Amino acid sequence: MLTLERLRPDHADALLAFERENRRWFTRTISDRGDAYFAGFAGVHRARLxxxxxxxxHFHLVLDIEGTILGRVNLVDVADGRAELGYRVGExxxxxxxxxxxxxxxCRLAATAYGLRELTAVTTLDNPASRTVLARNGFAETGEVSITGRPGLRFLRVLDARDAPWPDPDEGR
Known part of the structure; x- marks a missing residue:
């Protein structure tokens, strides 16, 4: 079973360990965060909070049943009912x-808790696993982009009623 937790101050040490452990793995498909990110992680964490x-x-950690970090899913640049989705899963x-x-x-949280209507995402062409994740979650390809000099694709997901929880049949009675 997986859970999502919003980023908190007490996540700092475990998150830094997760990022260090997976640094090489992540650079196979996305640009490296650089040494300064790791050296100044405490400040980075405070800035994210x-x-x-x-x-x-909106930053989220993906945790297993023991509370071990498996990944991250973030919504950034939130404005006008929109945000960009980013995610990474450890090796x-x-x-x-x-x-x-x-x-x-x-996506459910974006619609229900954060009041968003649209999410965008980008991924490189050489990351078929990421494209599959987006397709399985209803994102549609909208065009080509360059991601740190690498060819990629942009995706869009319009959030709608399928993202909201089922209505309570007794509500309003």
Missing amino acids: AEQDAGVC RAAGRGVATAAVREV
Whole structure:
């Protein structure tokens, strides 16, 4: 069973360990965060929490039943009912449906808890697993992009009633 938790101050040490453990794995498909990210992680973490408090981003950790971090799913640049989705799953959890399930839950949260209407996402052409996650979650390809000099694709998901929880049949009685 997977759970999502909004980023909190007490996640810092475990998140840094997760990022360090998976640094090489992540650079296979996305650009490296660089040494400064790791050296100044405490400040980075505080900045992310401030962005979240301001409502311009929503950061989530994907946890297994023991509370171990398996991945991250983030909504960034929140404005006018829209946000950009980003996600990463650690090597040990890759290929097990973790990203698909986590993105599905963040889409639900985006519609219900955060009041968003649209999500965008991008991925490189050489990352078929990411394209599959987006397709399984109802994202449609909208065009080509360049991601740090690599060819990629942009996707869009319009959030709708399927993202909201089922209505309570007794509500309003």
